[in-house]
Amino acid sequence: MADRLAARAALLSLAGLAVLPLVSCGRMPGLSHAAPADGGPPPTSSAPSLAKLDPCALLSPQDRSSAGLTGQGKPKTIGEARACDWTAPSVFGVTVTLDETNGLANLDLSDGKRTKKDVGSHQAVQVSGRRGTCAVLLDVGGAQSVQVDVANANFADSALACSRAGDVAGLVEPKLP
Numbered sequence: 001m002a003d004r005l006a007a008r009a010a011l012l013s014l015a016g017l018a019v020l021p022l023v024s025c026g027r028m029p030g031l032s033h034a035a036p037a038d039g040g041p042p043p044t045s046s047a048p049s050l051a052k053l054d055p056c057a058l059l060s061p062q063d064r065s066s067a068g069l070t071g072q073g074k075p076k077t078i079g080e081a082r083a084c085d086w087t088a089p090s091v092f093g094v095t096v097t098l099d100e101t102n103g104l105a106n107l108d109l110s111d112g113k114r115t116k117k118d119v120g121s122h123q124a125v126q127v128s129g130r131r132g133t134c135a136v137l138l139d140v141g142g143a144q145s146v147q148v149d150v151a152n153a154n155f156a157d158s159a160l161a162c163s164r165a166g167d168v169a170g171l172v173e174p175k176l177p
Helices: 002-025 061-067 158-175
Strands: 074-078 081-088 092-099 113-119 122-128 133-141 144-152
Touching (some): 074 092, 113 133, 113 158, 122 158, 133 158, 144 158
Antiparallel strands (some): 074 081, 081 092, 092 144, 113 122, 122 133, 133 144
């Protein structure tokens, strides 16, 4: 029994590690909210804010069931962004990240195959990675985005990872500003 639990924990750790590189490729290192060169206040945005959203509340129990996820999400922080991880043990992992400082124009999307698409009323970019990973990045307006990252536990089948990421993005999107 202990061997089984250790093997499961190792697989979940590997799935989590596979998601991290994909998540980090959607972030722009070194980007900050510096004041303009003229010394004035930083620019403000009239775009609706992600600040009031809880990333772990974006998938209801029904949403999780339809996406193939059975457990509660686990909150985490990626850089300065709030995120939530869900895992379907031995199958795949999903991370939803609420990035309040980087809109799609500020994200580094140089790795992977990019496909522009619409998810509900939001513009998005799908980034298909290697080794069973995919991300759907939704533009929320201003300097904000929501990133849905999927990594398959077997590190294969990026098309399936993209299908799963698209499904989860479709479930999250109606709850976004």
